[in-house]
Amino acid sequence: MSAALVEGFSVTHSRYVPYAHAHYGGNLVDGAYSLGLFGDVATELCIRTDGDEGLFAGYSGVEFLAPLHAGDVVEVTATLTRIGNRSRSVAFEARVTCRANPDRGPSSADVLAEPLVITRATGTVVVPLPGG
Ligand SMILES: C[C@H](N)CC(=O)SCCNC(=O)CCNC(=O)[C@H](O)C(C)(C)COP(=O)(O)OP(=O)(O)OC[C@H]1O[C@@H](n2cnc3c(N)ncnc32)[C@H](O)[C@@H]1OP(=O)(O)O
Numbered sequence: 606m607s608a609a610l611v612e613g614f615s616v617t618h619s620r621y622v623p624y625a626h627a628h629y630g631g632n633l634v635d636g637a638y639s640l641g642l643f644g645d646v647a648t649e650l651c652i653r654t655d656g657d658e659g660l661f662a663g664y665s666g667v668e669f670l671a672p673l674h675a676g677d678v679v680e681v682t683a684t685l686t687r688i689g690n691r692s693r694s695v696a697f698e699a700r701v702t703c704r705a706n707p708d709r710g711p712s713s714a715d716v717l718a719e720p721l722v723i724t725r726a727t728g729t730v731v732v733p734l735p736g737g
Pocket residue numbers: 644645647648651658659660661662663688689690691692693729730731
């Protein structure tokens with residue numbers, strides 16, 4: 606059994622949100638973008654806990670708490686909260702850590718004093734039993 610298969614184990618990814626992903630007025634990014642990031646971070650979590658990419662069965666809750674903008678640097682964390690037979694419950698959080706500051710110049714950006722939580726979710730991933 607993997608040493609990572611313990612409640613509280615977490616994986617974090619960080620990435621820049623390209624302007625190509627702006628979808629709405631004010632360079633707002635669609636909410637599904639966060640869910641795509643959650644799928645990727647859940648995949649690494651499953652690889653580390655179970656040696657398999659896993660399959661996302663569903664979300665039991667999603668909250669969009671603040672907007673995500675093109676030009677943001679966003680950090681996403683997946684935390685294992687329950688270990689079933691083949692199912693794993695996971696808590697997700699997305700936080701903006703850096704944001705464009707066009708008042709200073711077209712490519713200016715700041716590191717936020719505190720990360721801004723933009724999305725929280727809970728979901729279930731399913732992995733194969735060991736050996737298939
Ligand atoms: C993290 C990924 N790498 C990234 C992705 O996002 S994958 C893309 C999106 N997901 C998919 O395409 C998956 C499509 N769904 C499936 O293939 C199947 O529905 C499933 C594999 C997710 C489950 O099917 P199956 O293996 O037949 O399930 P069961 O044998 O009935 O149950 C196994 C355990 O899973 C729990 N479970 C099943 N469905 C759900 C659900 N909708 N919500 C919560 N939990 C679910 C079930 O209770 C079993 O749990 P235990 O093994 O008893 O712990």
